[in-house]
Amino acid sequence: MTTLTVNGKRHEVDADIRTSLLDALREHLALTGTKKGCDHGQCGACTVLVNGRRINSCLTLAVMHENDEITTIEGLGQPENLHPMQESFLHEDGYQCGYCTPGQIVSAVGMLGEFKDGWASHASGDLEGKLDLSDAEISERMSGNICRCSAYPNIVNAIRKASETKETA
Amino acid sequence: MRPFDYQRPAGADEAGRLAAEPAARFIAGGTNLLDLMKLEVETPERLVDINGLGLRDIEETDEGGLRIGALVTNGDLSADHRVRHDYPVLARALLAGASGQLRNKATTGGNLLQRTRCGYFYEPTAPCNKREPGSGCGAIGGYNRIHAILGASEHCIATHPSDMAVAMRALDAIVETVKSDGSTRELTLAELYRLPGDTPEKETDLEAGELITAVRLPAPIGGTQIYRKVRDRASYAFALVSIAAAVRLADGKIETARLAFGGLAHMPWRDEAVENLLVGEAPSDALFGKAADTLLSDAKGQGDNDFKIPLVRRTLVAVLREATGSTQQ
Ligand SMILES: Cc1cc2nc3c(=O)[nH]c(=O)nc-3n(C[C@H](O)[C@H](O)[C@H](O)COP(=O)(O)OP(=O)(O)OC[C@H]3O[C@@H](n4cnc5c(N)ncnc54)[C@H](O)[C@@H]3O)c2cc1C
Numbered sequence: 056m057t058t059l060t061v062n063g064k065r066h067e068v069d070a071d072i073r074t075s076l077l078d079a080l081r082e083h084l085a086l087t088g089t090k091k092g093c094d095h096g097q098c099g100a101c102t103v104l105v106n107g108r109r110i111n112s113c114l115t116l117a118v119m120h121e122n123d124e125i126t127t128i129e130g131l132g133q134p135e136n137l138h139p140m141q142e143s144f145l146h147e148d149g150y151q152c153g154y155c156t157p158g159q160i161v162s163a164v165g166m167l168g169e170f171k172d173g174w175a176s177h178a179s180g181d182l183e184g185k186l187d188l189s190d191a192e193i194s195e196r197m198s199g200n201i202c203r204c205s206a207y208p209n210i211v212n213a214i215r216k217a218s219e220t221k222e223t224a
Numbered sequence: 225m226r227p228f229d230y231q232r233p234a235g236a237d238e239a240g241r242l243a244a245e246p247a248a249r250f251i252a253g254g255t256n257l258l259d260l261m262k263l264e265v266e267t268p269e270r271l272v273d274i275n276g277l278g279l280r281d282i283e284e285t286d287e288g289g290l291r292i293g294a295l296v297t298n299g300d301l302s303a304d305h306r307v308r309h310d311y312p313v314l315a316r317a318l319l320a321g322a323s324g325q326l327r328n329k330a331t332t333g334g335n336l337l338q339r340t341r342c343g344y345f346y347e348p349t350a351p352c353n354k355r356e357p358g359s360g361c362g363a364i365g366g367y368n369r370i371h372a373i374l375g376a377s378e379h380c381i382a383t384h385p386s387d388m389a390v391a392m393r394a395l396d397a398i399v400e401t402v403k404s405d406g407s408t409r410e411l412t413l414a415e416l417y418r419l420p421g422d423t424p425e426k427e428t429d430l431e432a433g434e435l436i437t438a439v440r441l442p443a444p445i446g447g448t449q450i451y452r453k454v455r456d457r458a459s460y461a462f463a464l465v466s467i468a469a470a471v472r473l474a475d476g477k478i479e480t481a482r483l484a485f486g487g488l489a490h491m492p493w494r495d496e497a498v499e500n501l502l503v504g505e506a507p508s509d510a511l512f513g514k515a516a517d518t519l520l521s522d523a524k525g526q527g528d529n530d531f532k533i534p535l536v537r538r539t540l541v542a543v544l545r546e547a548t549g550s551t552q553q
Pocket residue numbers: 095096097249250251252253254255256257258259274294295320321322323326329330331332333334335336337338339385386387388434435436437460461462463
């Protein structure tokens with residue numbers, strides 16, 4: 056048995072040792088908001104937060120996360136109680152087919168956490184100066200999330216707008 | 225994925241003992257190993273999960289440098305204020321690698337030991353001496369746009385994909401390990417990595433069960449530090465060519481030049497002759513051109529990757545101009 060803490064609830068999962076965190080969430084816990092795109096770390100559809108940091112759930116084993124707090128898109132918000140980042144994607148029309156969207160939203164929340172902790176990025180002119188969340192910064196920091204529909208302009212808008220509201224992250 | 229036995233040792237000695245057989249692998253972030261296990265390119269019979277071993281600290285050393293625990297993630301390392309301030313070339317290299325999500329998983333030890341690889345290595349139906357020794361090299365005479373131009377052999381022309389390791393090579397980093405019998409040793413990156421020769425399946429000098437515990441950076445060297453990565457898209461792509469540079473000037477002459485190169489060879493590349501040629505000279509395009517000639521004197525294209533030869537030359541000149549504050553002449 057593998058014990059997982061997902062969205063604040065503990066679960067016992069009876070899964071083969073080879074089960075990825077992504078498959079444990081989707082196939083064993085029926086948390087199908089987290090998507091499988093490539094299963095190889097290349098697309099970001101499977102992004103979840105582990106202890107507040109974003110990772111690709113496809114490239115890790117469930118059994119390696121028994122002591123961690125996992126947050127999925129379902130844990131960020133529900134239809135009747137949306138997370139500000141979810142609201143912002145709705146408002147800004149930050150998607151077309153929607154398949155990459157849960158990964159984009161979870162990744163964006165993780166990204167804003169990194170930004171608030173003062174992490175620089177490849178797009179930052181100065182590694183030590185004040186950071187500014189420009190569109191170039193958002194694109195660079197979100198490059199691990201591919202959108203096959205290429206809804207990027209509205210994704211960037213949604214993230215920028217959400218970052219301007221206080222309660223995000 | 226093949227079945228395996230999963231172990232979670234409590235200490236480094238137990239980890240080493242458990243991993244001391246050829247069919248065992250340590251797993252850290254898992255971002256390279258699991259990727260390859262899904263395709264059955266890697267088929268370990270035992271995974272030794274080292275995430276419970278600590279090794280997550282970044283501490284200052286007596287000599288004024290930093291000791292980076294093997295399990296420090298690429299994300300945390302790039303965010304560390306000492307790294308940003310004292311080793312900007314390393315922070316920049318880390319930030320140029322992979323994606324935000326991957327950097328939060330990728331570890332210092334795992335990044336160094338990610339496989340040197342190419343597309344044929346991933347494709348079980350293609351010949352590849354690295355995946356299946358003696359089967360041939362699909363890339364030689366095949367698609368070889370991303371492949372090596374230096375230090376390759378007739379058995380393998382793959383490149384090491386790490387950005388972090390290129391910066392660490394320029395910074396003279398030392399890798400600290402513990403073997404499965406409990407003895408410890410230290411290796412430079414030049415000692416850690418191997419060129420492919422006729423055993424491309426062996427990429428490092430490490431023994432079975434030898435655990436990287438930390439990477440040590442010597443005291444900061446200052447100067448102007450640059451990491452320039454040239455790739456097919458602006459982000460989230462491996463380097464075609466990359467250069468880590470730390471250059472210091474004194475009285476209008478180059479006093480120190482540390483240059484390491486990614487995307488060119490089976491390991492992060494460094495060439496003392498190039499650095500010696502620069503030191504003591506006043507910066508000029510003519511000098512930079514000579515440095516490129518020296519670096520590339522044994523360079524050999526494979527067809528699709530011939531473009532890398534002029535690309536490295538231009539990138540090197542651009543990096544040296546920027547690092548020395550000199551303009552085009
Ligand atoms: C889509 C994608 C894009 C990428 N892009 C880039 C890029 O642009 N630049 C770049 O540099 N990298 C890139 N990477 C590679 C990534 O950086 C590596 O996968 C990562 O650094 C490996 O670290 P890990 O901790 O996950 O290693 P693991 O997968 O856990 O381990 C890798 C290997 O190292 C061994 N190992 C791990 N830790 C130790 C230790 N302490 N002692 C001894 N052996 C150990 C393991 O046994 C295994 O053989 C990319 C990866 C993906 C999937």
